[in-house]
Amino acid sequence: MQTGEAQTGADDALAQDFVQFAVDAGVLRFGEFKTKAGRLSPYFFNAGLFDDGAKLGRLAQFYARRIVGSGIEFDMVFGPAYKGIPLGAAVAIELARLGRNVPFAYNRKEAKDHGEGGSLVGAPLQGRVLIVDDVMSAGTAVRESIAIIRAAGATPHAVAIALDRQEKATEDGRDVDHSAVQYVRSQLGMQVCAIAKLADLLQYLAHGAAAGDLGAHHERVLAYRQRYGVEDAG
Structure with a gap:
C-alpha cells in the first residue's frame, strides 16, 4: 500500500468531520443528480460551494492535515485552473501556518502574450510537485497538469483531492x-x-441511519456503490 492511502484511527475521525462539514456547508447534497458519465447519483459534491472565507479556510485546514498526515514528500504545490487555483493557494497558506512553507504555482487556461507572459503564474515549477484539486472524475485534469509540470522540467509526484468517489x-x-x-x-x-x-460517506450515513434521519440516503448511496463501485478501492 502506498503512502497516503491508509485511513484509520484519527484519520477516520478527520474524514467524518469533513463529511459533516461538507453537509453543513451545502457542498454535499443528497437526491438525484446526473453525473458527467451519465449516471444518476444519489449524492452530489460541489466544491465550488465552499464559497466564503470561513469555508475555504476550514477546507484548507482539512487538506493540509490530510497532506501532512499522509507522509507524502513534495517540494511545491500546483493548483490547476480553475478550481485548483483557490484550493492550491489556500492549502499553501495553511501548510505554511503548520510550519510547512512551500512554493505555489498555477496555470492559466489561455497563455498571456504581454506582461510576464506564458500560462504559468507563481513560483517556477521544480522538484516534486503536489497537485491540489477538488475531485477526480476521469483523471483528465491530472493528465493535463502532468503535461504542464513535465514540460517545465519538474516531477508530477502526488495529488491531493477532497473526495474520492471510489467508482x-x-x-x-x-x-x-x-x-x-x-x-x-x-x-x-x-x-x-x-x-x-x-x-x-457511507459510514457517516450509517450513523445517521441508526438515529433514523439518514436511512433512505444510506440505502441509495450503498446501492449506487454496489452498482458502480470499484473493487479493492483502498
Missing part, C-alpha cells in the same frame, strides 16, 4: 474496472491522498 471510471462511453484514482496510482505512478472517500 468506476468511463472510457469511450463504457465503464471500466478501475477508478480515476486507481488509474492515477497504478498507471501514472503518482500517490493520491483524499480527505474523505465514499466509504467514509
Whole structure:
C-alpha cells in the first residue's frame, strides 16, 4: 500500500468531520443528480460551494492535515485552473501556518502574450510537485497538469483531492474496472491522498441511519456503490 492511502484511527475521525462539514456547508447534497458519465447519483459534491472565507479556510485546514498526515514528500504545490487555483493557494497558506512553507504555482487556461507572459503564474515549477484539486472524475485534469509540470522540467509526484468517489471510471462511453484514482496510482505512478472517500460517506450515513434521519440516503448511496463501485478501492 502506498503512502497516503491508509485511513484509520484519527484519520477516520478527520474524514467524518469533513463529511459533516461538507453537509453543513451545502457542498454535499443528497437526491438525484446526473453525473458527467451519465449516471444518476444519489449524492452530489460541489466544491465550488465552499464559497466564503470561513469555508475555504476550514477546507484548507482539512487538506493540509490530510497532506501532512499522509507522509507524502513534495517540494511545491500546483493548483490547476480553475478550481485548483483557490484550493492550491489556500492549502499553501495553511501548510505554511503548520510550519510547512512551500512554493505555489498555477496555470492559466489561455497563455498571456504581454506582461510576464506564458500560462504559468507563481513560483517556477521544480522538484516534486503536489497537485491540489477538488475531485477526480476521469483523471483528465491530472493528465493535463502532468503535461504542464513535465514540460517545465519538474516531477508530477502526488495529488491531493477532497473526495474520492471510489467508482468506476468511463472510457469511450463504457465503464471500466478501475477508478480515476486507481488509474492515477497504478498507471501514472503518482500517490493520491483524499480527505474523505465514499466509504467514509457511507459510514457517516450509517450513523445517521441508526438515529433514523439518514436511512433512505444510506440505502441509495450503498446501492449506487454496489452498482458502480470499484473493487479493492483502498
